[in-house]
Amino acid sequence: MAQPRASSANTRFAQFKLVLLGESAVGKSSLVLRFVKDQFDDYRESTIGAAFLTQTIALDENTTVKFEIWDTAGQERYKSLAPMYYRNANCAVVVYDITQAASLDKAKAWVKELQRQANESIVIALAGNKLDLATANPSKRAIETADAEAYAKEAGLLFLETSAKTAENVQELFTAIARKLPTDQAGPRRGAPGIRGVDMNRTPQTANLNGQGCAC
Amino acid sequence: MDDGQDPIKDLEKGFDVVVMGTGLTETILSGVMSVQGKRVLHIDSNSYYGGEGASLKMSQIYEKFRGDGSKPPAGLDKDRDWNIDLIPKFLMAGGELARILRQLKQVQDNVQFQQIAGSYVFRGSGGGFFGLGGSGVHKVPSTALEAAKSNLIGIMEKGRLKSFLESVAAYDDAKGPQHQGMNLEKDSMKSVYDKFSLEEPTRDFVGHAMALYSDDSYLELPARQTFNKIKLYAGSVAMYGKSPYIYPLYGLGELPSAFTRLSAVHGGTYMLNTEVLDFEHADDGKVSGVKIKFENPRKDGEYVDLVVKTGRVLASPNYVAEGKKKKRTGQQVVRAICVLNHPVKGTDNSDSGQIIIPQSEANRKNDIYIAVISSAHNVCPKGYWIAIVSTIVETQNPQHELKAGFELLEPIEETFLAKPFDLWEQLDDASDNVFVSKSLDASSHLETCTDDVKHLYKIMEGKDLDIDGLNPDRAE
Numbered sequence A: 001m002a003q004p005r006a007s008s009a010n011t012r013f014a015q016f017k018l019v020l021l022g023e024s025a026v027g028k029s030s031l032v033l034r035f036v037k038d039q040f041d042d043y044r045e046s047t048i049g050a051a052f053l054t055q056t057i058a059l060d061e062n063t064t065v066k067f068e069i070w071d072t073a074g075q076e077r078y079k080s081l082a083p084m085y086y087r088n089a090n091c092a093v094v095v096y097d098i099t100q101a102a103s104l105d106k107a108k109a110w111v112k113e114l115q116r117q118a119n120e121s122i123v124i125a126l127a128g129n130k131l132d133l134a135t136a137n138p139s140k141r142a143i144e145t146a147d148a149e150a151y152a153k154e155a156g157l158l159f160l161e162t163s164a165k166t167a168e169n170v171q172e173l174f175t176a177i178a179r180k181l182p183t184d185q186a187g188p189r190r191g192a193p194g195i196r197g198v199d200m201n202r203t204p205q206t207a208n209l210n211g212q213g214c215a216c
Numbered sequence B: 001m002d003d004g005q006d007p008i009k010d011l012e013k014g015f016d017v018v019v020m021g022t023g024l025t026e027t028i029l030s031g032v033m034s035v036q037g038k039r040v041l042h043i044d045s046n047s048y049y050g051g052e053g054a055s056l057k058m059s060q061i062y063e064k065f066r067g068d069g070s071k072p073p074a075g076l077d078k079d080r081d082w083n084i085d086l087i088p089k090f091l092m093a094g095g096e097l098a099r100i101l102r103q104l105k106q107v108q109d110n111v112q113f114q115q116i117a118g119s120y121v122f123r124g125s126g127g128g129f130f131g132l133g134g135s136g137v138h139k140v141p142s143t144a145l146e147a148a149k150s151n152l153i154g155i156m157e158k159g160r161l162k163s164f165l166e167s168v169a170a171y172d173d174a175k176g177p178q179h180q181g182m183n184l185e186k187d188s189m190k191s192v193y194d195k196f197s198l199e200e201p202t203r204d205f206v207g208h209a210m211a212l213y214s215d216d217s218y219l220e221l222p223a224r225q226t227f228n229k230i231k232l233y234a235g236s237v238a239m240y241g242k243s244p245y246i247y248p249l250y251g252l253g254e255l256p257s258a259f260t261r262l263s264a265v266h267g268g269t270y271m272l273n274t275e276v277l278d279f280e281h282a283d284d285g286k287v288s289g290v291k292i293k294f295e296n297p298r299k300d301g302e303y304v305d306l307v308v309k310t311g312r313v314l315a316s317p318n319y320v321a322e323g324k325k326k327k328r329t330g331q332q333v334v335r336a337i338c339v340l341n342h343p344v345k346g347t348d349n350s351d352s353g354q355i356i357i358p359q360s361e362a363n364r365k366n367d368i369y370i371a372v373i374s375s376a377h378n379v380c381p382k383g384y385w386i387a388i389v390s391t392i393v394e395t396q397n398p399q400h401e402l403k404a405g406f407e408l409l410e411p412i413e414e415t416f417l418a419k420p421f422d423l424w425e426q427l428d429d430a431s432d433n434v435f436v437s438k439s440l441d442a443s444s445h446l447e448t449c450t451d452d453v454k455h456l457y458k459i460m461e462g463k464d465l466d467i468d469g470l471n472p473d474r475a476e
Helices: A028-037 A101-117 A131-136 A145-155 A170-180 B007-012 B024-035 B058-066 B096-103 B144-149 B155-170 B189-195 B200-210 B223-240 B254-265 B403-409 B447-461
Strands: A012-021 A052-060 A063-070 A091-097 A123-129 A158-161 B017-020 B040-043 B113-115 B119-123 B136-139 B245-248 B269-271 B275-281 B287-295 B303-309 B313-315 B326-340 B353-357 B368-374 B385-392 B414-426 B434-436
Touching: A012 A028, A012 A101, A028 A052, A028 A063, A028 A091, A028 A123, A028 A170, A052 A170, A063 A170, A091 A101, A091 A170, A101 A123, A101 A145, A123 A145, A123 A170, A145 A158, A158 A170, B007 B303, B017 B024, B024 B040, B024 B254, B024 B313, B024 B447, B040 B254, B058 B414, B096 B447, B119 B200, B155 B200, B155 B223, B189 B200, B189 B223, B200 B223, B254 B269, B326 B403, B353 B403, B368 B403, B385 B403, B434 B447
Parallel strands: A012 A063, A012 A091, A091 A123, A123 A158, B017 B040, B017 B313, B040 B269, B119 B353, B313 B434
Antiparallel strands: A052 A063, B113 B245, B119 B136, B275 B287, B287 B303, B326 B385, B326 B414, B353 B368, B368 B385
């Protein structure tokens, strides 16, 4: 599923799992909605029923990157995200709200968690969201760009300030991640399937033994 | 997702059902109920998902078994690499849980499965089904045909076993208990063995290695259940080959985690580290709310007590009081987690397997089970194996009862012995709308857990769980 599918020797198509992390209400879902559907809604309710969204970026004539973007489904709200959520991620966007000082601390905790538990080669981007608020009213800014940037540099993260509302730097954020991903090699979302990996949807040859037909 | 929404206010709106404990039974039901449009609040007092069936990091294992502040030594200290099951179980490839999973692509998106390499039985020095194999661990023939072809039994017995297994294969449970002159609802399994003149060691093999009974009480029960169990075993082996079992990469705890995500994606609310303080009841005795205590998501270190309104509660046994809502089954299970740096002797350097030490070999009433998994299942680093030994307690010295298992695993790098724990079952009275699940039992697979899921669904919803209709994409 996550292998790059080369349609010819010169074109590359790679698919990666991207997860979003950060405190509630920093605009994680809004960033995704802007990136995937180019929409923004101040009072948006959560998207019920969707496990993940996808969006494709053409990096150049020959390279296409497809993101499978997994949202927290609200499980971060009471600190109840399972490690499963970020375990096989190839990349992560850790979001904070530039108008809420504490949200950067939460973001830093997530970065630490990812570096401890996630895929060792994970590409992490730090996004300071709600740039529109600080642009409209500079006194609302609680976290200086230079401070966050210094932290990101030290921790080895990509960094951008974004606005899901105005779309500023949103496309740029995902493009920067795509450029850092190893599009020349497989971006296996879940690691290479083992020799005895099981395809749950394979039609059992002997379904009659189980008293039921194909369950696919 | 819920930007701007006050989390406390959201809780105050109340729920269709509050679920307590995130074991597999509870999480499957949460997932199903959320997909069906119920407003679900799911809480757990632990900081992790899975309850008693969780998979833990090595640092959590040290905390749990060696006391607060204990830390894994160098070599075992890379948490990223360890996912250790507290209760190891495998999935029958053709079983009901696998059937549920086949309907739920959103769960499959989060969990990958790997085959278990083999199924083994131990035999001591004297005779037995594997009379020609000598003392040690032996692979169970993986299909009925193989068993009948195998040179491990005499030619006469081979023919008898073959006719018995053919008769089992020809049985169709849906067509009623009358089968080839037998009434499987009435005839005991013992009488069926007698009818086919199977020898004692063959009965042992069929009952323990294929039907997976851990003791011999099934012999006196109607044969129907045993026929179905053998069919399940054979059908599961036929599905992917090698063994009837499959297992989730990164440990069994991935299953409850994946079902919580299914529920959350369909609107379920999740709260770990949350205590249940009290149940509130209406005048008619039915539950009307639960009082919970949790850390304010908007203020670190500040704890909130809140009564959440709900008309129904689903709880794992540790959230309810003995006497009113649950009773002991009378069985206790003792388990030990062993970390090895070598494959288990006699398993042909396998990366995994189930080893059964039949009660007849260990001079016991109950079999000893050993579940072996390794880095092939992403539960430990390369070069390590995890073997979990368990049995049903029969004596005052339960630790000693696992000895026959330990002997097969030596040398053992680390052993974590769990205190024997009671198995609970629900009392049938759920007139207060508080529904209680069963403990994960001593069996080596999860079929009894899905039985409990179906039972609970039926008493909660008043109808049978339609597994084939679970697929949310199809429902929309």
